[in-house]
Amino acid sequence: MKLLFLGDVMGRSGRAGVITHLARLREEWALDFVVVNGENATNGAGLSPAHAKELLDAGADVLTLGDHAFDQRDMLSFINQEPRIIRPLNFAKGAPGAGARVFEATRGRKVLVTQVLGQVFMKRAFEDPFGLIEQALKTHPLGGVVHAALVDVHCEATSEKMAMGHWCDGKASLVVGTHTHVPTADAMILPGGTAFLSDAGMCGDYHSVIGMEKAEPMRRFVTGMVKGRFVPAGEEATLSGAYVETDDRTGKATRIVSVRQGGRLASSGPE
Template identity: 65%
Template sequence: MKILFLGDVMGRAGRRAITERLAGLRARLKADLVIVNAENASGGRGATAGHAQLLLECGADALTLGDHAFDQKDMMAFIDREPRIIRPLNFAKEAPGRGATIVSDARGRKALITQALGQVFMSRPYDDPFSALDAVLRAHPPGGMVQAVLVDIHAEATSEKMAIGHFCDGRASLVVGTHTHVPTGDAQVLPRGTAYLSDAGMCGDYDSVIGMDKAEPMRRFITGMSRDRFTPAEGEATICGVLVQTDDRTGMATAVEPVRDGGRLAQTHPA
């Protein structure tokens, strides 16, 4: 099975890139499933129900969120009605929605999609991601009732993401990091067969400061003072993510490669 995972969709530029280019990218890469992180799809803070529905209609088979999961209030009700959207397993005990879902490709092969939040340098102390993931992975071994398992670790610290990768090695097809918006160059298959990438990057305008228009972030760094709100940059977006190929029998990865499509990054890193 080939699974394409795309990093944080950032604002209007990211949504436009998915709307205009996802179908062609999926066909070119021959992806059986497409999973998209929609964490920043609406103005850089969460996803509205309408924007989430748009991403699904454009070809995403499932959406993951993150620490901004419920910044857009209509998501709190919508997530209970839409099983293809998941929030982090360890977001909060009373959070609506689910932390894992199972999707099927055109051939009926199933993949478990799950997500956890890191604890290091994050905005608040979330529950332990290791124990949260352990329970889900024990119940869904790859190569059993599901042919693949994808883990989105939404975290700030690369060390924590790497620890999650090794913790899941042999129990997941892919562990991929999100949240920092900066794609990393460490795509690899770990010793027990799990593909790993510290961060998929964002689907957004890279002529920016992690997706935000440059002026206000630079002003705050240089002067220590704020003047305006952060607003997403709206130039041409680079679609960033990772493509993993798995063995249906074992669920383990046989190949993994980063994906860059359009925008500034694709000028030097073609898909």
């Protein structure tokens, strides 16, 4: 199976990038299944129902969220109406929506998509992600219940993302980090057959400070004072993420390639 994961969509620029490029990539790369992290798609803070529909119509099969899952209050009710949106497993007890769900890819193949929030350096304490992800993967074994399993690890610390990759090795097709908006250069297949990337990066304008216009973040770093709001940068987006090929029989990864399409970063992707 050919899978594509795209990192955090950042504001209007990121949404425009997905709308511009994703249909073409689906056709050119013969993609079977696409997951997009939409956690910052609405003005850099959460995902509105209208913008979720835009990303799904553009070619995403599933949208994942993150710690800003319900910053847009309408998502509290919309997530129960739209099963193609996944919030973190450990967001909060009683949170609406689902943190893991099985979807159908091309030719009827089954794909598990799940997401967890990290605990290190996050603004509030979340339930143990390792135990919850283990339970989700045991319930949906590769080569049995599902043909592929994708884990979105939404957290700050690179070490925690890497630990999650090794924790899931052999039980997931792909473990990919999101949240920090900077693409890493460590795409690899772990010994047990799980593809791993510490951070997918963002789908947004890289002439920025992690997707925000530069002036206010720089002012805060230099002076320690808040003067204005953060505003998403609006120039052309680069789509960043990971392309993965899997073995349908085992669900394990056979290839992973970092993806950069459009915008300022050098282009990369499968050939």
